[in-house]
Amino acid sequence: MGCDDGTVAMLLPYQGHPEITDETPLAKPIAKEPKTTPALRERGITFKKVMDRAKRIDNDEFYTRYEDVEKELSMYDKRVWENKTVFCNCDDAVGKDENSTSAFAMYFIKHFKTLKLKKLICTHYSGQVDLFGQGAAGYIFTKTGFKAIGKYERPKDYNGSFDHPLSIEILKNEADIVCTNPPFSRAIDYWKLLIGSGKKFLIISNITNTRNTAFIHYFKDKKVWAGFNEVDVFLNPKREPVRAPAFWYTNLKIVNRPKYRLLKIVPLKQIPDQYKNVDDAGTLIVDRGYIPSNYNKPFAVSPRSILNGVLEKGYEIVDTTRYTPYIDGQEKFSRVLVRKQKG
Ligand SMILES: C[S@@+](CC[C@H](N)C(=O)[O-])C[C@H]1O[C@@H](n2cnc3c(N)ncnc32)[C@H](O)[C@@H]1O
DSSP, X not given: OBOTTSOBOOEEOOOSSSOOOTXXXXXXXXXXXXXXXXXXXXXXXXXXXXXXXXXXXXXXXXXXXXXXXXXXXXXXXXXXXXXXXXXXXXXXXXXXXXXXXXXXHHHHHHXXXXXXXXXXXXXXXXXXXXXXXXXXXXXXXXXXXXXXXXXXEOOTTOOOOTTSHHHHHHHHHTOSEEEEOOOGGGHHHHHHHHHHHTOEEEEEEEGGGGGOTTTHHHHHTTSOEEEEEEEEEEEXXXXXXXXXXXXXXXXXXXXXXXXXXGOEEEOGGGSOGGGEEEOTTSOEEEOTTEEETTOOSOEEEOHHHHHTTGGGTTEEEOXXXXXXXXXXXXXXXXXXXXXXXXO
């Protein structure tokens, strides 16, 4: 791999732990019957509370727990990964033990053989916080096959940023599937670069993205959709659990989304009065997963219905501006305007 300035990357031997293999007991085995996160109602939390909490995310140093990576990735058809190069491009460090290795890197190293991966590339960002105890400089970790020893490269002047020219080169020329939890504060730039690359991806991002004008057009254009699970616990740099509501987003095929069961697509008349309303401009608002099956005008749904897959059930997002209803002059929680697709 070469740097932009023509510097030849320095190849260092793998300096950490002996190679982690499929057999390495790094974490609990995959549950036989993976479950999705229980509905908020089942957990006694309101969606508004979750959204309010999400707004407070202002810190990038939230690390993903292994169990959350495992829970989501075990939901996809294994053939998705076969003979593919996976790129973890946001601080996905590989260190001397599991405490200094990101859950993403760990998962793919551990399951390299069973997923039949071709290659794993993880880039480590030399940010202000030395997240995984790897030192300040950015590096590239590459494992080229199940039996291959992972190699570190520390190209001169490489900071490991996802938008460094060398990282973009890997994204464009080598990666088949990008999988990571990128920094919340750089989400707009990250999504633009990633989705613009046309690559497959499975990433974690803020749960509010479905109603955020910076992202809503990606959902409208079907360039991204919700993955299976919500993620609401991360680890801080001290490895303590912290709450931050996020969700998995992807462009990988989702078959039989379990959360479809939370959508109640019924004729308008059958929607209980307490779950349908009309705003001051006359727009219908439905809540609690209710979707009118026989209504052809735009109506508003909660972002949760987008995450539960309503856009895969014959409905489309109407526009990409923020919709905040007023009822009797009172501002209400913002929602997403959708309508039944024609034909
Ligand atoms: C939400 S954390 C997730 C870290 C890791 N991917 C995980 O899942 O545990 C996002 C990480 O991205 C790092 N980061 C910040 N700016 C970055 C950039 N420009 N390029 C790559 N990573 C960056 C932050 O330092 C932070 O550790």
